Amino acid sequence: MKEQLITAIADLKEEEAMSLVRSMLDAGEDPQVILDATGEAVRTIGDRFEAQEYFLPELIIAGDLMKQIAELVKPKLATKVTTAKPLGKIVLGTVAGDIHDIGKDVVGFMLDANNFEVHDLGVDVPAATFVAKIREVQPNIVGLSGFLTLAFDQMKVTVDAIKEAGLRDQVKIMIGGAIMDTNAAQYVGADAYGTNAAAAVKIAKSWTGGM
Amino acid sequence: MRIQRDWHIALDEEQYLAQAGGNLARLMARPSVCADWEAALADARELIEPAAVWDAFPIQEFRHERLVLADGIKIGGGPVVTVVAGATELVVGVCTIGGAISQRISEHMRGDERLRAMFLDDLGSWAVDQVRQQVCRRIEGDAAGRAWHASASLSPGESEWSVAEQAVIFSLVDAREIGVTLNESMVMSPVKSLSLIVGIGPNALGVEGASNCDFCTIRERCSYRDRRLALQAAGQK
Numbered sequence: 001m002k003e004q005l006i007t008a009i010a011d012l013k014e015e016e017a018m019s020l021v022r023s024m025l026d027a028g029e030d031p032q033v034i035l036d037a038t039g040e041a042v043r044t045i046g047d048r049f050e051a052q053e054y055f056l057p058e059l060i061i062a063g064d065l066m067k068q069i070a071e072l073v074k075p076k077l078a079t080k081v082t083t084a085k086p087l088g089k090i091v092l093g094t095v096a097g098d099i100h101d102i103g104k105d106v107v108g109f110m111l112d113a114n115n116f117e118v119h120d121l122g123v124d125v126p127a128a129t130f131v132a133k134i135r136e137v138q139p140n141i142v143g144l145s146g147f148l149t150l151a152f153d154q155m156k157v158t159v160d161a162i163k164e165a166g167l168r169d170q171v172k173i174m175i176g177g178a179i180m181d182t183n184a185a186q187y188v189g190a191d192a193y194g195t196n197a198a199a200a201v202k203i204a205k206s207w208t209g210g211m
Numbered sequence: 212m213r214i215q216r217d218w219h220i221a222l223d224e225e226q227y228l229a230q231a232g233g234n235l236a237r238l239m240a241r242p243s244v245c246a247d248w249e250a251a252l253a254d255a256r257e258l259i260e261p262a263a264v265w266d267a268f269p270i271q272e273f274r275h276e277r278l279v280l281a282d283g284i285k286i287g288g289g290p291v292v293t294v295v296a297g298a299t300e301l302v303v304g305v306c307t308i309g310g311a312i313s314q315r316i317s318e319h320m321r322g323d324e325r326l327r328a329m330f331l332d333d334l335g336s337w338a339v340d341q342v343r344q345q346v347c348r349r350i351e352g353d354a355a356g357r358a359w360h361a362s363a364s365l366s367p368g369e370s371e372w373s374v375a376e377q378a379v380i381f382s383l384v385d386a387r388e389i390g391v392t393l394n395e396s397m398v399m400s401p402v403k404s405l406s407l408i409v410g411i412g413p414n415a416l417g418v419e420g421a422s423n424c425d426f427c428t429i430r431e432r433c434s435y436r437d438r439r440l441a442l443q444a445a446g447q448k
Contacts, residue, residue, distance in 0.1 A: 057238055060325045096396040097374055102332050105320055124398045150368055 009041035031076040046198025066113035086117040088208035089139035093121030095154040100147035110197040127161035146177045159189040172207045218261040251330030258311040261342045262389035265304025286379045289372030295362045295410025296417030302409040305386040306342040310401035335403045354411040362410035363421035370426035380406045
C-alpha cells in the first residue's frame with residue numbers, strides 16, 4: 001500500500017492518496033511509514049519538475065496534498081515523542097532587493113508539510129534580519145531565495161554577514177531560485193542550491209537525517 | 212512629465228493557457244484548479260489599476276559607461292550606453308498596476324489559497340509588463356512623430372543593469388504621482404511596478420527594434436515574453 005500511496009501522491013491523485021492514508025491509519029500502519037512515503041513522492045515530484053513534466057501549479061497541488069496528509073498523520077505521531085519532533089528548523093527569506101515570493105512561499109509550505117519548523121521572514125529581507133532571526137531561533141538551515149541573477153550579490157552579502165556574526169558554522173545554507181546553480185552556490189558561499197521546492201525538501205532532509 | 216492611466220490590459224484566458232506551458236490546460240480539468248483560475252482572473256480584472264509616468268531629459272554627453280544628462284545627473288552601467296548610443300534624449304518612466312492586487316495575493320497566501328495566489332501573481336506580472344510595452348510603443352510613436360528613432364527599452368534589474376540605478380530614475384520622475392515609491396533596497400512599492408528608460412534621437416541608435424527581453428537574464432524561461440509575442444502575433448496588443 002505504501003507504493004500505491006507514493007504513486008498516488010506523485011501523480012497528484014488527491015482523493016486516492018487521502019483514501020489510502022485513511023486506510024493505512026485505520027489498519028494500524030506506523031504513521032512514519034506514511035510520512036516516509038510522502039518523502040519518496042517528493043523525490044519523484046522533484047524529478048518530474050526537473051524534467052519539465054511538472055511546473056509550479058503541480059508543486060502547489062502536491063504541497064497542499066502533503067499538508068492534508070500531514071494533518072491526518074501528525075496527531076498519530078504526537079504520541080511518539082521522538083518522531084513527532086520536527087526534522088529541523090529553517091529560517092527562510094527572499095534577500096534584500098528582491099520581492100519575488102511565490103517560489104519561496106511554496107518552498108516554505110512544502111518544508112512545513114514535510115515536518116520542518118519554518119520561520120519565513122518574507123521578501124526584501126536585509127542581511128541583519130537574517131542574522132537576528134538565526135540568533136533568535138537557532139535554526140539548522142538557512143534558505144536564501146532570489147529570482148534574478150542580481151540576487152547573487154545580496155545572497156553573498158547575507159552569507160558574509162552570517163559569517164561575521166560567528167554563526168556560519170551553526171547553520172547549513174541553501175540558496176533557491178530557478179537560476180541557481182553550482183557556480184552561484186560557490187560564489188555566494190552556500191552549501192547547496194535548489195531550483196525548486198522539491199529539491200529544497202530533499203536537501204533539507206539530507207542535512208537533518210530525514211532521508 | 213506625462214501621466215497616463217487608460218491602458219488596455221488584455222488578460223486573455225486562451226493566450227494565458229496556450230503560453231503557460233506544462234500541464235496547466237490539463238490541470239484546468241480539475242474543478243478546484245479551474246475555480247482558482249477563474250477567481251484569480253476575476254480578482255485581476257477587478258483590482259488592476261494601470262498607470263504610468265514618464266518624461267524626457269536631454270543627454271549632455273556619453274562618458275564611459277554612463278550618460279550625463281543636461282542637469283549633470285548620471286545614469287548608466289550595464290548595457291545602457293550600448294543600447295541608447297547616439298540618443299540625444301533619455302526617456303525615463305515608471306509604470307504600475309497599483310497595490311490592490313498585491314494585497315489580495317497576500318490575503319490568499321495567508322488563507323492557504325496558494326494556487327489562486329499564484330495565478331493572481333502571474334496575471335499581475337503579465338499586466339504590468341503589458342503597461343510597460345504600451346508605454347514603450349507610445350514613446351516610439353511620439354519619437355516617430357518627430358521623425359526620430361527610439362532605442363530598445365531597459366529596466367534596472369532585468370539585465371546586467373544594476374537595480375541601484377532605479378534611484379536615479381526616481382530622482383528624475385515623480386512616481387509618487389502614480390502611487391509608486393522606492394525603498395532603501397531599491398524595491399518599488401507597489402511591487403507590481405517597473406521602471407524603464409528609452410533613448411530617443413534624430414539619428415540611428417545603438418539598439419533599435421529589440422525589446423527589453425533581448426537583454427534580460429531570464430528571457431529563455433520567461434512566460435511573459437512568450438505571451439507578449441503571441442499577443443503581438445495575434446495583433447491584439
